Amino acid sequence: MGRHREFDVEKALDSALCVFWRKGYEGASYADLTEATGVERPALYSAFGNKEALFRLALARYYDRYLDYLPEALLLPTARDVAAYILHNAIELNTRYPEHTGCLGINGVLAGSDEAESVRLALIDARAAGERQIRERFEQAKTDGxxxxxxxxDTLAAFLMAVLHGIAVQAKAGFSREMLTAVGEQALANWPSASSSVSTQSP
Known part of the structure; x- marks a missing residue:
């Protein structure tokens, strides 16, 4: 009869998530993961599979637990409200934890070894899914006037994502929340609106 697992899987996954958030996929060693989770490598393998499988689980948990503001934003009444809510919450999250600043989706893998290519592509797909949701919301905003x-x-969604990615990189580099908030406000300063379009076209 097999031995019962002697650790809390949920807590171990949360600990692994924080390691990946801080060090990225390739930067997180098994020594880092076992130290953070308090679980030896064979038990980690048994519970989660290999390192890539553990990272994918951590990424899914990150999106569910920390990016819940995205679906909330999509329900707001205007496209500018959507963009502002996403920016505000992203800045808050990127600077919330001094020991792992930035965004897991950006910190994970931007460029890596051939062995990490599948993880890099998974992160690209995850970011693309978010951009698609935002683009569809902006399309609806255009339809609604x-x-x-x-x-x-398409351009507005790509612009917002580019600002969010830049903010994540700057947060990882140590930029303050105040500075990043100013960056977000600058991005919103010339946000297009139906009323401004009418005023510029009026005689």
Whole structure:
């Protein structure tokens, strides 16, 4: 009869998530993971599979637990409200934990070895899924007349994601929440609106 697992799987996954968040996929060694979780390598293998499988579970947990503000944002009444809510919450999250600043989706793997390519692609897919949701919300805003007819939802979604990614990199580099908030406000300063479009076209 096999031995019962002697550790809390949920707590171990949370601890592993924090290691990946701080060090990225390739930077997180098994020594880091076993030290953080308090679980020896054979037991980690038994519970989660290999390192990639553990990272994928941690990434899913990150999106569920820490990025719950995204679906909340999509329900807000205007496209600018959506963008502002996402920016505000991303800045808060990226600077919330001094020991692991930035975003797991960005810290995970931007460029890595051939062995990490599948993880890099998984992170690209995860970010693309978020961008697609935002783009669809902006398309609806344009249909509703909240955005001007000249607005391009694809470009607006890509712009917002580019700002979010830059903020994550800056947070990892030690930029303060105050500075990142100012960056977010600058990004919103010229946000297109249907009313501004009408005013510029009026005689």
């Amino acid at each position: 909240d955005l001007p007819s000249t607005a391009n939802p």
